[in-house]
Amino acid sequence: MRTRYSSAQIVLHWLVFVLVVLAYATMDIKNTFAKGSLIRELLTLTHYSLGFCVLFLMCVRLFVRAMYVTPAIKPLPPRWQNCLAAITHAVVYLMFICLPALGILSQYYGGHDWTIFNIRMPGSYLPDLPLQKQLKNLHGWLADAGYYLIGLHTFAALWHHYRRRDNTLIRMLPGKNQRDKSLLRE
Numbered sequence: 001m002r003t004r005y006s007s008a009q010i011v012l013h014w015l016v017f018v019l020v021v022l023a024y025a026t027m028d029i030k031n032t033f034a035k036g037s038l039i040r041e042l043l044t045l046t047h048y049s050l051g052f053c054v055l056f057l058m059c060v061r062l063f064v065r066a067m068y069v070t071p072a073i074k075p076l077p078p079r080w081q082n083c084l085a086a087i088t089h090a091v092v093y094l095m096f097i098c099l100p101a102l103g104i105l106s107q108y109y110g111g112h113d114w115t116i117f118n119i120r121m122p123g124s125y126l127p128d129l130p131l132q133k134q135l136k137n138l139h140g141w142l143a144d145a146g147y148y149l150i151g152l153h154t155f156a157a158l159w160h161h162y163r164r165r166d167n168t169l170i171r172m173l174p175g176k177n178q179r180d181k182s183l184l185r186e
């Protein structure tokens with residue numbers, strides 16, 4: 001019986017982790033440069049590209065997740081903890097799909113050209129600046145909430161590892177004897 005997540009899930013998890021860190025970092029670093037400067041512009045465009053990758057990979061993760069059985073935690077936690085973990089994971093998926101989607105929508109309604117990986121993205125024929133502002137605000141609020149959510153998620157993983165001493169974290173770390181076929185759903 002498999003004791004870890006599949007290799008695909010592990011790779012995707014840590015790749016998304018790096019992209020999320022970089023998406024936050026680009027916005028934080030951007031604010032240290034003068035408005036209108038080239039570097040500020042580049043950081044903003046990088047933010048869009050990183051955020052788009054997060055959206056895409058989170059959707060891929062949902063598909064991959066449906067293909068594999070989630071390995072059980074050993075020793076088995078109480079039922080309420082499993083429920084809480086399931087709810088938190090659902091919220092994390094929802095958050096990191098809605099957050100970039102709102103960012104993209106806000107650009108769409110902006111009425112000016114914008115790019116992802118230097119590819120020109122469509123904008124609405126009828127720009128709606130008040131709506132764009134609302135979407136940007138919502139994006140900013142969700143991004144702030146995202147810090148706390150990831151903090152909680154990370155705390156839970158470390159609590160399981162160091163306090164409860166179960167294999168929750170080990171299941172999400174790369175390791176040997178990955179036989180992914182044995183985890184595929186029938």
Ligand code: HEM
Binds near residue numbers: 047048049102103107
């Ligand atoms: C996981 C993905 C993303 C994260 C974690 C994220 C995070 C953030 C953060 C922390 C801010 C600063 C908010 C503030 O200053 O109140 C921000 C601003 C913004 N983000 Fe994102 N974002 C993501 C994806 C995207 C995507 C895909 C787009 C659009 C293509 C986007 C467009 C924007 C815009 C337009 C702003 C406002 C920038 C400004 O007013 O200067 N974001 N984002």
Ligand code: HEM
Binds near residue numbers: 065171
């Ligand atoms: C240092 C930071 C992080 C650590 C230590 C960590 C650790 C873990 C661990 C141990 C699991 C397995 C939990 C279980 O099965 O009960 C997990 C699952 C998960 N993590 Fe993270 N994580 C981190 C950051 C992130 C970030 C930034 C995201 C954002 C997208 C994320 C999204 C998820 C999701 C959606 C799951 C559920 C996986 C599934 O069942 O499909 N994690 N994480």
